[in-house]
Amino acid sequence: MVTAQSSNGATINYAIAGGNINDAFGIERSTGRIYSAGTIDYELLQEYHLWIEARQDGNTPATAFAKVMIKIEDTNDNSPVFSSTQYDIDVMENRGFGTSIYTVSATDADSGVNGNINYILSGTDAQYFKVTSSGQIRTYTTIDREKVDKYSFLVIATDQVRCLFQLMRFQYI
Known part of the structure; x- marks a missing residue:
């Protein structure tokens, strides 16, 4: 909220005179209370x-003017x-225990901790594989094609709130 005072007690009306990109904010004419009036997205501004x-x-x-800076906080609004x-x-x-076989990659448009991804x-x-925090998939046992020739599982990328699933299929040759 912004406030101004009149030395003679006259009524003061408020307006946004500039800087209101995409009409993101409005102001109550009689009180000076600033409010969000449009879509605000930290990833854009x-x-x-x-x-x-x-x-x-x-x-x-x-007439008087004041500059008001509004800092936007990032929310976890992107998956x-x-x-x-796929x-x-x-x-x-015959890859042994702990052998790296592939690295998956996911990104998150959110910033800071909201953009941290776990797999x-x-x-x-x-159960035959493990994934590291960097997306590297490793064998958790020695793989024998004569016993099992194909493996299929989901890789889940999560940012603590939102998650995305991708199917992985491995064929051993």
């Missing part, structure tokens, strides 16, 4: 610099996005 006009009408009209919608990978058999594996075949 992190701060606004509004010029507020205080106008005194009447016998002695006067992680994988670089591919992964089909061929891997040589999780899910599904029956996921």
Whole structure:
């Protein structure tokens, strides 16, 4: 809220005179209370610099301006996005425990902790693999093609609130 005072007690009306990109904000004419009036997205613009006009009408009209800076805080409003919608990978058999076989990649448009991504594996075949915090998938056992020739599981990318699933299929040759 912005406030202005008149030396003679005249009524003061407020308006946004500049800096209101995409009409993101409004102001109550009689009180000076600033409110959000449109879509505000931290990923598009992190701060606004509004010029507020205080106008005194009447016998002695006067106008004053003030600059108001509004900093936008990021919310967790974006889900992680994988670089591919499905992964089909061929891997040589007899890879030992802990062998890196692939690295998945996801991004999140949110900032700071809201954009931190963790990976999780899910599904029956996921028990044979582990995923690191960087998306590197490793074997959790020695893989033998004669016993099982294909594995399929989900890779989940989560940012603590939102998550995205991608199917992974491995065929051992």
